[in-house]
Amino acid sequence: MNIEITSFPVAPLGCTCSILKDKITGETIVVDPGGEGPKIIALLEEKGCRVRYIIHTHAHFDHVLGTHDVANHCRSRNQTPDVRLHPGDQFLYKMLAKQCGWFGLPPAQPIEVMADMSDNEEFSFGGHKLTVLHTPGHTPGSCSFHLANEGILFSGDTLFAGGIGRTDLPGGDYSQIMTSIKERLLTLDEGTTVIPGHGDFTRIFEEKQLNPFL
Numbered sequence: 001m002n003i004e005i006t007s008f009p010v011a012p013l014g015c016t017c018s019i020l021k022d023k024i025t026g027e028t029i030v031v032d033p034g035g036e037g038p039k040i041i042a043l044l045e046e047k048g049c050r051v052r053y054i055i056h057t058h059a060h061f062d063h064v065l066g067t068h069d070v071a072n073h074c075r076s077r078n079q080t081p082d083v084r085l086h087p088g089d090q091f092l093y094k095m096l097a098k099q100c101g102w103f104g105l106p107p108a109q110p111i112e113v114m115a116d117m118s119d120n121e122e123f124s125f126g127g128h129k130l131t132v133l134h135t136p137g138h139t140p141g142s143c144s145f146h147l148a149n150e151g152i153l154f155s156g157d158t159l160f161a162g163g164i165g166r167t168d169l170p171g172g173d174y175s176q177i178m179t180s181i182k183e184r185l186l187t188l189d190e191g192t193t194v195i196p197g198h199g200d201f202t203r204i205f206e207e208k209q210l211n212p213f214l
């Protein structure tokens with residue numbers, strides 16, 4: 001495949017940030033720049049990325065804290081990244097400072113306006129397409145991103161290796177997350193590699209067989 005995918009955890013909570021780069025054109029999508037902006041920027045520079053989209057699986061603070069730095073860096077390099085969030089999570093983004101307080105962190109203000117994205121929307125980079133799957137439950141606007149041709153799913157905090165996202169924070173809904181996982185994720189090809197918002201990678205068939213929450 002001529003996509004280079006780099007996924008790595010970023011502080012403060014080990015959110016998985018992913019950089020998806022088309023090797024031919026350099027066009028890139030950044031998923032969940034959750035913190036450590038300078039580290040993400042250094043990687044984008046090193047790889048010669050041209051960022052077309054910065055997209056978010058949801059608006060918990062640990063998935064958005066690096067957005068401002070990364071977006072501004074791209075603009076300083078004459079790139080015009082399209083910054084996106086599902087509208088169901090705009091309320092969480094507006095209360096970013098309060099969210100930091102829940103975890104005892106110093107307040108952070110929303111620092112970047114995010115445009116909406118919708119279920120089944122496709123983001124193109126190089127010759128590739130990443131498809132939005134709206135998978136509410138962890139938060140109302142939680143989304144997963146499917147790179148169908150490569151058999152890769154970015155599942156955010158909806159599905160983890162051996163776990164599912166918590167639903168006890170504002171806007172969380174247990175029956176919704178179960179429906180999202182069963183109807184939108186477990187129906188994907190069983191060999192699909194799952195890159196969750198935290199922790200180890202997994203595969204759809206492993207979660208079907210082994211995940212004690214499903």
Ligand SMILES: [Zn+2]
Nearest residue numbers: 015062157197
């Ligand atoms: Zn998270």
Ligand SMILES: [Zn+2]
Nearest residue numbers: 058060138157
């Ligand atoms: Zn979360």
